[in-house]
Amino acid sequence: MLFTIGFAGVMLRRNIIIILMALELMLNAANLSLVAFSRFQVNPSGVPGYNAQVFVFFIITVAAAEVAVGLAIVVALFRLRQTTHVEDITALKF
Amino acid sequence: MSSFFFWVFALMMLIFGAAVVINRNPVASALSLVVSFLGLAGLFLSLDAYFIGIIQILVYAGAIMVLFLFIIMLLDLRAEKLRKINWIATAGGIAVALALLFQILSVIGRFPAAKQTFPPLPKPASDDVHQIGLLLFNAYNLPFQVVGVVILVATIGVIVLSRRETR
Numbered sequence A: 001m002l003f004t005i006g007f008a009g010v011m012l013r014r015n016i017i018i019i020l021m022a023l024e025l026m027l028n029a030a031n032l033s034l035v036a037f038s039r040f041q042v043n044p045s046g047v048p049g050y051n052a053q054v055f056v057f058f059i060i061t062v063a064a065a066e067v068a069v070g071l072a073i074v075v076a077l078f079r080l081r082q083t084t085h086v087e088d089i090t091a092l093k094f
Numbered sequence B: 001m002s003s004f005f006f007w008v009f010a011l012m013m014l015i016f017g018a019a020v021v022i023n024r025n026p027v028a029s030a031l032s033l034v035v036s037f038l039g040l041a042g043l044f045l046s047l048d049a050y051f052i053g054i055i056q057i058l059v060y061a062g063a064i065m066v067l068f069l070f071i072i073m074l075l076d077l078r079a080e081k082l083r084k085i086n087w088i089a090t091a092g093g094i095a096v097a098l099a100l101l102f103q104i105l106s107v108i109g110r111f112p113a114a115k116q117t118f119p120p121l122p123k124p125a126s127d128d129v130h131q132i133g134l135l136l137f138n139a140y141n142l143p144f145q146v147v148g149v150v151i152l153v154a155t156i157g158v159i160v161l162s163r164r165e166t167r
Helices: A002-012 A016-040 A051-081 B002-022 B026-046 B050-075 B087-110 B128-138 B141-162
Strands: none
Touching (some): A016 A051, A016 B002, A016 B026, A051 B128, A051 B141, B002 B026, B128 B141
């Protein structure tokens, strides 16, 4: 459900920053399902499987790096074009 | 009681997640993203993933949202003017999103384990930070190092991207 909202955000909005936020929503939806699966998989010793939680940790780290790079690209683009709308950035369109 | 908290956090997450997409003002959108992530962190805590829940609050609601708000202030974005909406693209986006939602729901409906509730966990011998740390440094040591390199590359890349040309 959260993934769908994020996906709709990527499809519908025309502002790059909002699109980045919607990407974060989708990553977090995946994280939520991973944590739920780790809660399903309970070992005989009574602890949940922590492999999925380690995976979520990696996803959060990579997402942080991705947001930093994405926002730096947005800042560079804004300096060049003074806009954050994807419809105004059509330099590669022929 | 636990079910009540689940519904509170899940509704908070979904409503504010929709508000992120619907709001016209980028600042309001970023703040609703914070609330949505807080609800998600509550869900993580109720799933007995305390470490992930705390990391979620620290990294997302703390660091990443400060980054978003800082960029929004830096670029001085106003609420978008209501420009001419491309109705075909909008309808297409909503249709694709609804198709995806229908598909996800049908997959979950076929998944038999989705209907059972979680049995309560027995008290674990050691806390989950201990367990995750052991796993991270024993079984997942190489990916951990690779993630460190990824962050280094991202840092250098951001510096290169945001440097002004001085020629």
